[in-house]
Amino acid sequence: MKEAFKFQFIFRVMRISLCQFLLVGLWALGTAKATDGQAQALLSKKVTVDIQEQGIENVLGNLEKQVNGKFVYSAKMIGSDRKVSVKAAQKPLYKVLDETLKPLGLHYRVTDNLIIISRSDKSAGGPATSIRSREAGYTVSGKITDVSGETLSGVTVILSHNNLGVVTDINGTYSFSDIPDGTYTLNVTSIGFTAIKKEIQVAGQDVQLNIEMKDDILQLQEIVVTGGNPKKKIESSVAITTINNKDIQTRAPLNSTDLLKAIPGLTVESTGGDGPGNVWVRGFPQQGGYIFLGIMEDGLPVLPTGFNSIPSVDQYYKTDLTIKNIEAVRGGNASIVMANTPGAVINNLSYTGADKTYGKFKATTGLSQGLYRLDGNVGGKVSDQIRYNIGGFFRTDKGIVPPGYTANQGGQLKGNMTFNFKNQKGFVRVYGKYLNDKVQWMLTSFYPYDGTGKPTKTDNFDMVTQSLATVDTKFSYTDANGVTRNYDFADGIHTKQGAGGFQFNYLLDNGWEVNNNFRYQHTNRTVTAGIPASIITYNGSTPYYYLDGSEAGLKAGDRIVNVTGIGQQGKDVQIVDYLDFKKSISNHNVGFGVGIHQFNRNDGPNYNFSYQQEFKENPKRLLTSPTGAKITATNLATVIGDTRTLSAYASDEITLNPKWRLDLGARIDNQNVDGKRPFYAFKADGTPDYTKGAGLTIAGYTDYSETITNWAATAGLNYKINNEAALFARATRAYNAPTIADYNATAYDPAKIKKRPVYLGEVGVKYAKNDFSLFASASYSAIKNVSLSITVPTISSGNQVLVAFGSTRTYSAEFEASYKLTKALSLRWTGTLQDSKYTDYTANTNTNSAIMAILGDTTYSFTGKRTERVPVFNTELSATYDYKKFNIYLAGNYIGSRFTSPSDSYKLPAYVLMKGGAGYNFTKAINARFWVDNLLNARVLTEGDVRGDQFRNFAAVEKGTMMPGRTILPRSFWLSLSYEF
Known part of the structure; x- marks a missing residue:
């Protein structure tokens, strides 16, 4: 039913x-006859400009920012280096164009919102015009299409004879007349496609040449909006990766974290399933989470950068059909885009409506795990001034490694509506989102250690395909005040979030563009999970019982797992507002802005529990007596505090000439954290004892108010060799700020909250021509005094945290390249090569009495060791084959060897992960797709014993000893059916 x-x-x-x-x-x-009216409306827009003796390209760029249109031209054809002076105040666009272009022998025409500029018949240039007019000539013409055969309008075609240039019409056709005999070069360029150069021979007859343009997979000619003024990637001095909607559908990521594997410079672990992922950026050290990577949704941060697994930013946003494309700004400029983000910024950009109604619905099933998912997205316009988009998803999923209950269930609904002003100078956009989603957090399990770093099987358990999640999911706890709290492991990580906001964009009469982006977001989240902490061998003498009182019937030699249970509840309220101003002044594109990000967090009470369970798939919990405690609380923690970050930032992109662009940026962030730090004991003199490990009773709270100001500055230089190639270099000083988790630590030591500067330098090259595209960079990065934590399991006090600080340096090289082998077959190759080491890292056990009781008063030094879990080399090679109605995708991801901890004591081997898919278009609207993840069913560890192996001598560990670890997910199969209009 x-x-x-x-x-x-x-x-x-x-x-x-x-x-x-x-x-x-x-x-x-x-309303088909309204095209002329739209063109007239575009040309009638009033503009303000004051430019003296600058290149014509700068003038057009200035005008473009003031109208809802796009200039299409060839810089070579119009002579972009010719200097002009233009001054106009609130004058119609057509008058400014007439006064500017006609003296240069240029004319224009309008198609939709494209203003196409070309040479007039009299502007071939001096003597060459008279030669062309008196010579008998022929016609060079043809049609431009994409690989699917669709005609392309607005494509710039340049003929080397007198640098003649035209732009294709609505039918994709171009034509040159009166061309004399000879050999010429035809250059064809268009945004979104790689440039094409063809040699032609005119010999006594007309030439008909149809040209097929191929997608620019790296999209070097695309306009990027994240981080400064909109500009083409090839003109930017920033390492940028873009992922469009087609790429997202082809890659078919299992979750939001999985999609980030397409971005060089990132080391991604998505083995937590739909639960929290881990992303390392350019070798910066961390124990997991998104410490140096900022995530944005439509230009605003989803969560402040700097947190580990709880809260995890990948639970605050989801990738679905509402996402139009993703822009990843890597390296220095990220620190100007978002506070406390020295590594990279990922900006998820949503669909916002269009003149024509569009939509897509997709039904997906996971053939391996009982997944059913429905995605949908529709958009269009309500009237000439109002656009809309609405979409989301819902899914239910038993899990690739089924825990014995529904692993993942829920979805989200997103929508926005844009109201364009009648004077066409701006818009107001309102948007909202409701997210209600629960996911399984796939945690560590156990395997027999054999020194290979691979997950070997035991007699009755395989950690790759079987889950240690207990089927006894429900439990309760009554605290000392008589308050009873009920928990359910089946609820996993459950996030409920409501968000709403608006964007106001307006172009003032004086040429300043004002943009205000505001969002209010309220999140409730619970985390209920069991973390296997240790494993023991049953001696056969003491009976164990199930929760119903029946005897478990264990035999001597069976294994029993000691588990740390997490029962956390929390909520946060965020208010984010960015106010930006931009203007083109002469050859400067200047911008500045201010922002506030208020993050009010109240987590607690957050309990750790301990219990025992069987060591087998879908195990039951165990008791030492029929009436024994079903679960035991071990410690209690809270995080209560408000973080307010005030920001000011400025940038200037200076076009020195058509080839050279200088990019300057600076940002200052003032962070204030007000909170209550718990402590668990008093010293003899009545003062708080901060070395006492967390217990079940919080002795008190220390009110604190900490304020810190950090700054970042960056300078980049881009040299555009031509439309196909460019070089860039950038130097940056950024920072890593403490988060509320640092200030809230029980073992808080104010002397160790030091400035954490980050230094980055990078150089790179961009190239796109015919069938080949390349974006490559080399970089150096160093970070000082970063906050690090070592989790140590204890029997009596659960997991305890040792707080430490360290510094690193990294040399890295990143690349992404694409090559069109044939009309049907495309290759894409990305990779990261990095050498990341600690330059200063020590940890003292005396900061936590529970840990010191186990390990003694000891100082450990990891200086000179490699950064943990960061491979020296990782790369992905993918192939896409399109033939008629078929599409085939295959990708291989190589992850190099890594150490599990900074002790460099346990090395995990390299591995290859394959995935692939095939699609078939029944019609233009209906598509079916099948894909498989982990095609070769690789068995690989992504984590060893990260909770304590810093202090273990693995040379003394016997083969067969049970060791905790986490693996990649086993092979899984998927099928989807989509309808698009």
Whole structure:
């Protein structure tokens, strides 16, 4: 009955969308003659400009920012280095264009929102014009299409004879007349496609040459909006990776973290399933999470950068059909875009409506784990001034490694509506999101250690395919005040979030563009999970019982797992507002802004528990007596505090000449943290004892208010050799700021909260021509006094944390390249080569009495060791094959060897992870896709014993000793059916 209801619901949604599409189609037929009116409206827009003796390209760039249109031209064809002076105040665009272009022998025409500039018949240039007019000539013409055969309008075509240039019309055609006999070069360029150069021979007859343009996979000619003024990637002095919607669908990521594997410079672990992932950026040290990587949604941070697994930013946003494309700014400029983000910024950009109604629905099933998912997204316009987009997803999933209950369930709904001002100078956009999603956090399990770093099997358990999650999911705890709290492991990480905001964008009469982006976000989250901490061998003498009182029937030699249970609840409220101002002044694109990010967090009470369970798939919990405690609380923690970050930032992009662009940026962030730090004992003199490990009773709280100011500055230089190639260099001083987790630590030591500067230098090259594209960079980075934590399991006090600080330096090289082997076959190769080592890192056990009781008063030094879990080399090679209605995708990901901890004591071997997919287009609207993850079913550890192996001598560990670890997910199969209009 439920399944029938689901399909009826899907059919009804699709039927409504089809009706809507038909109605819009009828409306479009009735307004088809409005093109001329739209062109007139575009040309009638009033602009303000004051430029003296600057290149014509700068003038066009200035005008472009003031109108909802795009200039299409060839810099060579128009002579972009010719100097002009233009001064106008609130004058119609067509008058400014007439006064500026006609004296240069240029004319323009409008197609949709494209203003196409070309040479007039009289502007071939001096004597060459008279030669061309008196020579008998022929016609060179043809049609430009993409690989699917669709015609392309607005493509710039340059003929080397007198540098003649035209732009293709709505039918994709171009034509040159009166061309004399000879050998010429035809240059073809268009945004989104790689440039093409063709040699042609005119010999006594007309030449007909049709050209097929190929997608620019690296999108070097695309406009990037993240981090400063919008500009093409090839003109930017920043390492940028873009992932469009087509790429997302082809890659079919299992979760938001998995998608980041497409970005060089990042080392990604998504083996937590849909639970928290880990991302390392350019070798910076961390124990997990997103410490140096900032995540944005439509230009605003989703969560302040700097947190480990809880809270984890990948639970605050989800990748679905509402995402149009993703921009990843790597390296120095990221520190100017977002506070406390020295590594990289990932900006997820949503669809925002269009003149034509569009939509897509997709149903997905996980053939390996009982997953059912429905995605949808639709958009269009309500009127000439109003655009909309709405979409989201819902899924239920038993899990690739089933825990014995529904692993993942929930979804989100997102929407936005844009109101364009009638004077076409700006817009107001309102948006909202509701997220209600629970996921399984796949944690460590156990395997027999044999020194190979691979997850070997035991007699009755395989950690790769079987789960240690207990099927006895429910439990409760009554604290000393008589308050009873109920928990359920099946609830996993459950995030409920509501967010809403607006964006205001307006172009003032004086040429300043004002943009204000605001969001309010409220999140409730619970984390209920069991972390296997240790394993023992049953001696056969003491009986064990299940929760119902029945005897477990264990035999001597069976194994029993000691588990640390987590029962955490928390909430946070975030208010984010960025106010930006931008203007083109002469050859400067200046911008400045201010922002506030208020992050109010109240987590608690957060308990750790201990219990025992069987060592087998879907085990039951065990008791030492029929009436024994079903679970034991071990310690209690809270995080209570408010973080307020005030920011000011400025940038200037200076076009020194058509080839050289200088990019300057600076940012200052003032962070204030007000909170309550718990402590668990008093000293004899009545003062708080901060060395006492966490217990079940919080003795008191220390109120604190900490303020710290940090700054970042960067300078980049880009040399555009031509439209196909460029070089860039950048130097940056950034920072890593403490988070509330640092200030809230029980063993807080104010002397160790030091300045944490980050230094980065990088050089790079960009190239795209014909069938080949390349974006490569080399960099140096160093960070000082970064906060590090070592988790140490204890029997009596659960997991305890040893707080330490360290410094590192990294040399790295990153690249992404694409090559079109044939019309149908494309290759993409990305990779990161890095050497990351600690330059100063020591840890003292005397900062935590529970740990010191086990290990003694000891200082450990990791200076000179490699950064843990960061491979020297990782790379991905993927191939896409398109043939008629078929699409095939295959990718191989190589991850080099890593050490599990900074002691460099346990090395995990390199591995290769394969994935692939195949799609078939039944029609232009209906597509089916099948794909497989971990195609070769590789068995690989991604974590060894990260909780304590810093202090273990593995040379003394006997083979067969049970060791904790975590693996990549086993092979899984997926199938989807989508409908798009």
